[in-house]
Amino acid sequence: MQKILLLGDEAIAQAALDSGISGMYAYPGTPSTEIMEYIQSSRQASEGNVHREWSSNEKTAMEAALGMSYAGIRAMVAMKHVGLNVAADAFINSAITGVNGGLVVVAADDPSMHSSQNEQDSRFYGRFALVPVLEPRDQQEAYKMVRDAFELSEKYRLPVLLRITTRLAHSRAAVQPGEARKQNASRLPSDPRQFVLLPAIARKHYQTLTSLYETLRIDPVLSQYNILTRGKDLTTGIVACGIAYNYVLENVRDRVRDYNILSVAAYPLSKDSVEELADRCERVLVLEEGYPFIEEQLRGLLDRDVKVLGRMDGTVPRDGELNPAIVGSALGLTMVRGSDVPALVRQRPPSFCKGCGHADMFSALAEVMKEFGPGRVFSDIGCYTLGALPPYNMVNSCVDMGASITMAIGAADAGLFPAVAVIGDSTFTHSGMTGLLDAVIKDSPVTVIISDNSTTGMTGGQKSQATDRLESICLGLGVSRDHLRIIVPLKKNHEENMAVIREEIIYRGLSVILARRECIQTATRKRKAAAEKTRNTE
């Protein structure tokens, strides 16, 4: 088979297909989105009838994947790091039930927060759940690791976590795929109560899991990914996790043989390899993308046996992603830089696209809110969060998926009037519906604006579960028909839209306004695709 140019995400997707998955489950989230997108456009997936529909959120994705595993066939589930918070209940407990068909969970972390609200490190979730964690150094290794992860998952009957970061997810390189493997035939778990976590059963499973975790430290497949190279420089030994190893190589090149380096790509780490490094060298420098995960373990609470350098003592910055310059400086090398950025260069933050419906909705809302004062608009995760920036300055919160509605409820409970929530259509079906039910039951004096662009916009225009369903969902949850309003956010409707928003804000009960206009990006793409189709059939 020929080498193919693949993003890290795509290498993972191709490997999952070649591992014989029968289902891929995900909710879009940068930098993980392209895993599902690759599978959705793959001929191999369609020929193998692999399930490849988006899920409503990461929790439903994780649970569906676990259900597929229950039925004895292989599944992958992928999400961004904060998505794993949403899926955490299912994820942690899937380690206690164990799996039947192979199950691999991909968490794509975003250090430096290129497209996220935090830079949490998913390796902690792996340790929390007591499951194996793999962290590839490059695209080819990502491919190989997914193949191994499915083997490990079926060998230990555990879910396996694959942790990647933005740079690997969104960097392209040539990948050599291997032989594809057949999908499993479906078979029920041999123990019908394996997945029944009643306390008596869960206690037994948990004991098995804790002892299994110690076995994982010496598993040969996992251990082969942690490579100790011994060199003559006995001053600073290096522990480099995942892609941090590439930055070390970039800096030291051919002199790599001089150093003692433990390149780590699989967890839990065995004590032996670290011990040998610590014994050989005067001090140990820990380089890891994300939190000081290994560094903290090496230091321990007392931090006095081994001299450890890393993020916690300032050798490496405490936050942000690594790069060749940071790693070079930590190694004590003199770094060169090109010329400085000239003073006239300005920041260019992201902004609404020309013709975006969210922008017209915010224009109307901003004008109405002038009458009520600042600090009263709770918002959510999506393109519309850009309403926080000038000229709108309209958004007072962006915390986690769905929090706009529930924070508005709490603020209204505290007496804040008005309390307005602005949420996108896909975010609403992800995690907004349950909050809206709370508001219905209390008839909270909250105005919820669902800014419906009929897509999951920020991640590139994936299908939204909300499309054509919002009215029936809201009515079904119990929103009053009289206070479920629909507006079309266009400049020509500005006055009329302001009037609707004002009326519903003044109303001292729950109202929902659907501000509906298709995303300008997806609309343009559809128009072009249609034009191309006409051209090709002419």
Next chain:
Amino acid sequence: MECDIILAGVGGQGILTIAATIGLAAVEQDLTLKQSEVHGMSQRGGDVQSHLRLSDREIYSDLIPHGSADLIISVEPMEALRYLPWLSSEGWVVANSVPYVNIPDYPDAEGLMAELKKKGNTIVIDADGIARDLGSVRSGNMVILGAASSFISVPFTSLEEAVRQLFRRKGEEITELNLKALRAGRDAAGR
């Protein structure tokens, strides 16, 4: 041989198409390649960049180290300057002269050109104008790629072949326009 290129622009200006073209050509030449991209939120009208590394041996880092890029290709003049810390002392800047103004405090054109010319190895061309004259306003990115082609370690013919492959799906007319844009860029750079 190692060739480290930073591609710069504003979200939606087509720098990933430039990256894909060079990438295809590099694969055809049997070179090793790593190409780091920006997706997600920053794509919406914000500054975007892509690190593209070509080599005849193994490439370690996905990111180009500071002070070592051989080339900055920018489809926007101010964006070219943002990445100067990555450029090596002998490196080249090839930039479009046409500003993309979507911020209130965009610098004045003269100051911008003066800064670009301060850097010795600079080629600035009116890529949008050249593309418009060819009858293809959307091919400015291919004009810029053409202008930078002599600094990229792949033969011009393999870039042409890559353009054919990439645009095949869009039909012969669009492929031809992009090839013309590529050649016009090379001629405009005069190298």
